[in-house]
Amino acid sequence: MSVGIDEISFYTSNYFLDLKNLAEMQQIDADKYYQGIGQEKMGMPAPDEDVVTMAANAALPLIERVGADAISTVMFATETGIDQSKSAGVYVHRLLGLTANCRVVELKQACYSATAAIQMGCALVARQPEKKVLVIASDVARYDLDTPGEATQGCGAVAMLITANPRLVEIDAEVGNHTEDVMDFWRPNYRSTALVDGKYSTKIYLRSLKLAWENFREASSLAFNDFQHFCYHLPFTRMAQKAHKHLARVNQSELSPESLDLQLEDTLIYNRIIGNSYTASMYIGLVSLLENGKQNLAGSRVGFFSYGSGCVAEFFSGKIVAGYEKYLHRDRHQRMLEARNEVSYDEYLKLYNDVDPTDGGEHLKGAGTTGRFRLAGIAHHKREYIAC
Numbered sequence: 005m006s007v008g009i010d011e012i013s014f015y016t017s018n019y020f021l022d023l024k025n026l027a028e029m030q031q032i033d034a035d036k037y038y039q040g041i042g043q044e045k046m047g048m049p050a051p052d053e054d055v056v057t058m059a060a061n062a063a064l065p066l067i068e069r070v071g072a073d074a075i076s077t078v079m080f081a082t083e084t085g086i087d088q089s090k091s092a093g094v095y096v097h098r099l100l101g102l103t104a105n106c107r108v109v110e111l112k113q114a115c116y117s118a119t120a121a122i123q124m125g126c127a128l129v130a131r132q133p134e135k136k137v138l139v140i141a142s143d144v145a146r147y148d149l150d151t152p153g154e155a156t157q158g159c160g161a162v163a164m165l166i167t168a169n170p171r172l173v174e175i176d177a178e179v180g181n182h183t184e185d186v187m188d189f190w191r192p193n194y195r196s197t198a199l200v201d202g203k204y205s206t207k208i209y210l211r212s213l214k215l216a217w218e219n220f221r222e223a224s225s226l227a228f229n230d231f232q233h234f235c236y237h238l239p240f241t242r243m244a245q246k247a248h249k250h251l252a253r254v255n256q257s258e259l260s261p262e263s264l265d266l267q268l269e270d271t272l273i274y275n276r277i278i279g280n281s282y283t284a285s286m287y288i289g290l291v292s293l294l295e296n297g298k299q300n301l302a303g304s305r306v307g308f309f310s311y312g313s314g315c316v317a318e319f320f321s322g323k324i325v326a327g328y329e330k331y332l333h334r335d336r337h338q339r340m341l342e343a344r345n346e347v348s349y350d351e352y353l354k355l356y357n358d359v360d361p362t363d364g365g366e367h368l369k370g371a372g373t374t375g376r377f378r379l380a381g382i383a384h385h386k387r388e389y390i391a392c
């Protein structure tokens with residue numbers, strides 16, 4: 005019996021800032037962003053959106069198909085959680101009408117935790133193959149204004165059904181890990197924006213890739229040349245291109261730079277116009293590969309490199325299942341991306357500065373989302389979510 009990803013759906017906000025506007029305000033060449041970091045647009049959440057509403061929007065199409073009764077566990081991965089105690093997944097559980105017998109938990113380790121959720125979901129399903137686990141990753145990437153990280157903001161959520169005999173991607177049991185206590189990127193509880201040592205973080209990302217890969221090679225019989233495609237964690241698309249060249253060098257690959265680019269270019273399409281969505285980012289890359297692959301990908305081996313600052317990294321592998329193309333949400337995703345509204349730099353600042361009140365008063369949230377769920381308000385320190 006195989007286990008893995010049976011269905012996958014993502015959501016991002018209906019607002020974005022084109023990075024050429026940010027570059028203009030900063031009086032720098034827009035190609036620093038378009039070419040240098042490989043990003044064009046960044047998603048900005050509406051005032052009435054957060055990780056909960058984005059997660060519920062991503063998961064709803066899966067629940068509409070399988071039914072709320074089918075889900076035995078929800079694993080909610082995020083590093084922009086809205087409560088220190090209560091799992092964001094419990095709000096989603098209500099919004100989606102899941103049963104009282106469904107367990108819910110939130111997982112955290114920077115951008116890595118969705119991968120831990122997938123591996124745990126696969127283990128649960130291997131033990132009880134009739135169960136379906138809903139893994140959701142949802143994040144809003146926020147850095148201080150006028151810092152190098154600002155252009156790498158973004159937002160998005162991805163929902164994945166983990167089942168036995170999956171219809172999209174079979175996940176192999178062998179993995180390679182690398183964990184190390186480093187301060188490359190972090191966000192203390194009292195801050196709404198991340199702190200980051202940007203250049204150092206890219207170095208640690210590459211070092212972790214090599215070490216997780218070496219650990220993977222000890223566990224798996226698969227070598228670099230056995231993979232047709234690679235999905236990397238995507239803080240920005242150039243990071244993945246650099247990482248892939250690095251991994252090719254580590255493996256003394258003789259593939260041309262063009263062939264190496266082909267192994268990941270389809271994974272980058274959505275991220276380039278959404279931005280970093282932290283835990284969701286690599287899996288939105290997977291959707292991008294499945295939905296934009298130029299040939300049929302059935303039988304292709306995919307190498308996944310999941311990285312979460314701080315840091316935990318994992319290299320793992322999967323195989324794309326024959327017939328996968330029938331179970332994608334391509335049209336809906338592409339319609340959603342095409343229907344987004346561009347905001348001006350001033351509107352971006354307004355969205356950026358619309359932070360949650362902390363005074364315990366009654367605050368209604370301005371309408372903005374075009375999604376199916378919204379954060380209607382915050383009153384007495386309680387968040388009120390509604391279906392639209």
Ligand code: HMG
Nearest residue numbers: 033035036039040114115152153202203205206239312313
């Ligand atoms: P920076 O230091 O301002 O950028 O920000 P730079 O000066 O290094 O320029 C970037 C690239 O653009 C360079 O290319 C320039 O040459 C090029 P490279 O040397 O890298 O090949 N460039 C141009 N290209 C074309 N035309 C031009 C032009 N000008 C310059 N006119 C930095 C870069 C990554 C530091 C910044 O964006 C940052 O701090 N980002 C946030 C941290 C981050 O994303 N780190 C990635 C690894 S850590 C990670 O992935 C985890 C994370 O997702 C969080 C989590 O796990 O929770 C972040």
